[in-house]
Amino acid sequence: MSEIVVNAVSKSWGGVGGVDRISFKAEAGTLLVLLGPSGCGKSTTLRLIAGLEEVDSGTITIGGRDVTHLSPAERRISMVFQSYALFPHLNVAENIIFGLKVRRVGRAEREARLKKVADIVGLSHLLERKPSQLSGGQRQRVALGRAIIAEAPVCLMDEPLSNLDAKLRHEMRTEIRSLQQRLGMTMVYVTHDQTEAMTMADRVILMRDGHIEQNGAPHELYNEPASDFTARFIGTPPMNIIGWRDGSLLGVRPEHISLVERDGVSARVKAVEYLGADSIILCDTDGGTVCVRQTGYCSLPAGAQVELGWQNCHIHLFDKDSGKRRTGGVSPH
Amino acid sequence: MVAAVMSDAAPSAAKRRTWTTSINAWLLLLPAIVLLATFTHYPILATLYHSFFSLGRSGPAEFIGLDNYRYMLDDDVFRQVLRNNFIFAIATVPTSIALALLMAVWVDKKIVGRSFLRLAFFTPTVLPMIAVANIWLFFYTPDYGLLDQFLRFLGFAGHNWLGDPATVMSCLAVMVVWKEAGFFMIFYLAALQTIPPELKEAASVEGASRWYFFRRVTLPLLMPTTLFISINALINSFKLVDQLVIMTKGGPNNASSLLLYYIYEVAFNFWDTTYAATLTVTLITILAAVALTKFVYLDRRIHYQ
Ligand SMILES: Nc1ncnc2c1ncn2[C@@H]1O[C@H](COP(=O)(O)OP(=O)(O)OP(=O)(O)O)[C@@H](O)[C@H]1O
Ligand SMILES: [Mg+2]
Numbered sequence: 072m073s074e075i076v077v078n079a080v081s082k083s084w085g086g087v088g089g090v091d092r093i094s095f096k097a098e099a100g101t102l103l104v105l106l107g108p109s110g111c112g113k114s115t116t117l118r119l120i121a122g123l124e125e126v127d128s129g130t131i132t133i134g135g136r137d138v139t140h141l142s143p144a145e146r147r148i149s150m151v152f153q154s155y156a157l158f159p160h161l162n163v164a165e166n167i168i169f170g171l172k173v174r175r176v177g178r179a180e181r182e183a184r185l186k187k188v189a190d191i192v193g194l195s196h197l198l199e200r201k202p203s204q205l206s207g208g209q210r211q212r213v214a215l216g217r218a219i220i221a222e223a224p225v226c227l228m229d230e231p232l233s234n235l236d237a238k239l240r241h242e243m244r245t246e247i248r249s250l251q252q253r254l255g256m257t258m259v260y261v262t263h264d265q266t267e268a269m270t271m272a273d274r275v276i277l278m279r280d281g282h283i284e285q286n287g288a289p290h291e292l293y294n295e296p297a298s299d300f301t302a303r304f305i306g307t308p309p310m311n312i313i314g315w316r317d318g319s320l321l322g323v324r325p326e327h328i329s330l331v332e333r334d335g336v337s338a339r340v341k342a343v344e345y346l347g348a349d350s351i352i353l354c355d356t357d358g359g360t361v362c363v364r365q366t367g368y369c370s371l372p373a374g375a376q377v378e379l380g381w382q383n384c385h386i387h388l389f390d391k392d393s394g395k396r397r398t399g400g401v402s403p404h
Numbered sequence: 405m406v407a408a409v410m411s412d413a414a415p416s417a418a419k420r421r422t423w424t425t426s427i428n429a430w431l432l433l434l435p436a437i438v439l440l441a442t443f444t445h446y447p448i449l450a451t452l453y454h455s456f457f458s459l460g461r462s463g464p465a466e467f468i469g470l471d472n473y474r475y476m477l478d479d480d481v482f483r484q485v486l487r488n489n490f491i492f493a494i495a496t497v498p499t500s501i502a503l504a505l506l507m508a509v510w511v512d513k514k515i516v517g518r519s520f521l522r523l524a525f526f527t528p529t530v531l532p533m534i535a536v537a538n539i540w541l542f543f544y545t546p547d548y549g550l551l552d553q554f555l556r557f558l559g560f561a562g563h564n565w566l567g568d569p570a571t572v573m574s575c576l577a578v579m580v581v582w583k584e585a586g587f588f589m590i591f592y593l594a595a596l597q598t599i600p601p602e603l604k605e606a607a608s609v610e611g612a613s614r615w616y617f618f619r620r621v622t623l624p625l626l627m628p629t630t631l632f633i634s635i636n637a638l639i640n641s642f643k644l645v646d647q648l649v650i651m652t653k654g655g656p657n658n659a660s661s662l663l664l665y666y667i668y669e670v671a672f673n674f675w676d677t678t679y680a681a682t683l684t685v686t687l688i689t690i691l692a693a694v695a696l697t698k699f700v701y702l703d704r705r706i707h708y709q
Binding site: 121123142143150154155159160173 | 611
């Protein structure tokens, strides 16, 4: 099958940007998400796998075949570009079947596959339109259609849903995931939306400044963040990180903090965000601002004095300087 | 209270404002209108008017209806120059466009000495036609011209390139292509640089060869430019006659004469101004037809982003 192995790959432009000696593996038939803030090297990694950028050093194999120096076409992949890259003079249908035409797929099969894909991405009624006559989200779906119609064993997607509204994004997310599983595609999916990452991924790679911060299953990133960066990135709202004794940082998730009667950390309510199913209480403490998640509606007024408490099993400790997770010897209070 | 007063005053104030706006607009347009009217529209109408009159060398000019046009259709020289002009257009327009595209695609690549190449291709454009004609006159001169010297070096006999009706048009066409192609290349180059590089990447992921991409993506996206260039080239092939003054004077035996050069001869060598007016109206009609084709027909059929 076609697993992707990236081995110690570096790429920079005159020493700046790009990625630095990254290694990871996407198992065949799984969905790997590259997650990270803007400019951390997600697109670069994807383009290196696609062969649109030359590696400076390192190797890339797809399905056991060394593709490091092969052209994009020889790598047998399909791709959704961050900027869509639609052909402006071709209509939606022609854009979607562009690759099939290149590969001389017969007309009947082309039509059949187009119909199926147009249904999936919800563009059946717009097939005659030119890209300039489409909304941003519709263009994005054309790009998506062009990638999935190829039925390539490896599919690379660069933020394919960034321009869709919440409802459509949720639908497409489910659609892409089920398609990927049904066709057994190996998919590398770039996003900076952690909800997308957590819900779709078999494995998430969190990147930062051109290197891999953490590589693991979604629950691993959530439950055992390897650094305070991961802790601050994953979760809505993310983990609370406050300065603690002996040069360490203490992290605890909002849902693991509760308001207690006494013997807690004293804090002052700054604001309450009501989300429906639960409320987020923002509190000021000595160590910084802390978010507390409480189920249901919370009626605390701003300025109220509260005590915060949590259980020892729920805390994470990080080194202040390196940001790395500290294991063992947890001594709270 | 204030609102009531304002709503009362509103219609007349609004009207006054529209008025002032139109006056302002017309005042701003005035200089351009005056210049265009004096030097373009009036002369065209005057030309049209004169083309319906006799010359009046002896006595006053008389209205003679379409006689001038009838004469024109029987004029062998007119037919020849018109034919020459069409041959000239067919020879120069597609060639210079193809060459321009080729050069543009070439210098659009990331190659060493790209700026130098671009400059080299563009240089003929900045030279005045008169200078170009003089340079090429030296190439084509019998016996000691560059071309003949070169041929003699290879062991061939010399040839009077511009003096032979069989070769004169080709010689002029080659020169005009050389001069024009660089100019058109700039337009193609500009257009090529507006094509996003991701399109090429998307096509290469799909396995499209460079030729396929060129044919199916680049060329269609360059269509508006091609149209613009071909209209310009076509108009130029009727407009540009400086080289004839320097190189052939339309000869030998009108073999290289073009419509505009013939008009010049009729008007300023033979002083037959009304016949020149007739020819001019014909030329303007041809050019207007070309321009109209662009605006009315082709613009609708070609993809614009
Ligand atoms: N062609 C290039 N030339 C120079 N620097 C580049 C180039 N492409 C990317 N970079 C740099 O490499 C770094 C990573 O860029 P990349 O496009 O991979 O970010 P990203 O993670 O995809 O960000 P985003 O979420 O904003 O798309 C950035 O600092 C960027 O400035
Ligand atoms: Mg990106």
